[in-house]
Amino acid sequence: MLIKQLTNPDSVLLELRYSNTRSFAASMNFDVTKEIETELDKIEEILEFTKGNGLVIAIDSNSRSTAWHDSQTNQRGKTLEEYIISKNIYIVNEESELTTFQKEIGRSNIDLTIVNNQLLKALKKWEISEEESCSIII
Numbered sequence: 001m002l003i004k005q006l007t008n009p010d011s012v013l014l015e016l017r018y019s020n021t022r023s024f025a026a027s028m029n030f031d032v033t034k035e036i037e038t039e040l041d042k043i044e045e046i047l048e049f050t051k052g053n054g055l056v057i058a059i060d061s062n063s064r065s066t067a068w069h070d071s072q073t074n075q076r077g078k079t080l081e082e083y084i085i086s087k088n089i090y091i092v093n094e095e096s097e098l099t100t101f102q103k104e105i106g107r108s109n110i111d112l113t114i115v116n117n118q119l120l121k122a123l124k125k126w127e128i129s130e131e132e133s134c135s136i137i138i
Contacts, residue, residue, distance in 0.1 A: 010029045090116070
């Protein structure tokens with residue numbers, strides 16, 4: 001089910017129910033032209049709304065960090081790292097020869113997946129697919 005009040009052109013939040021389990025999944029795009037703190041406010045709203053339930057967030061963070069296996073850390077990445085640590089949520093990206101972002105201009109790991117405690121226990125495998133995919137913001 002779409003959670004409309006927390007969905008906008010850069011973020012989508014879904015509620016997933018299976019049997020007696022309630023979880024949430026979000027897809028977010030952090031606008032590189034905006035201060036990252038503005039983007040972190042969106043995560044904060046999602047964390048508050050989903051409190052006590054499983055949560056996975058896939059983020060095109062437009063930030064770089066060795067914490068999610070990029071080759072470097074920039075200031076946006078450092079800010080995001082500190083936020084993730086302060087909220088007791090977890091980066092599940094694993095090291096890979098593949099990268100999460102690749103264009104003619106270069107390759108990097110600016111996309112990351114984070115989960116909370118409830119879903120960390122259930123996580124079995126995370127990997128970068130070799131299949132192309134794309135996100136379109138309308």
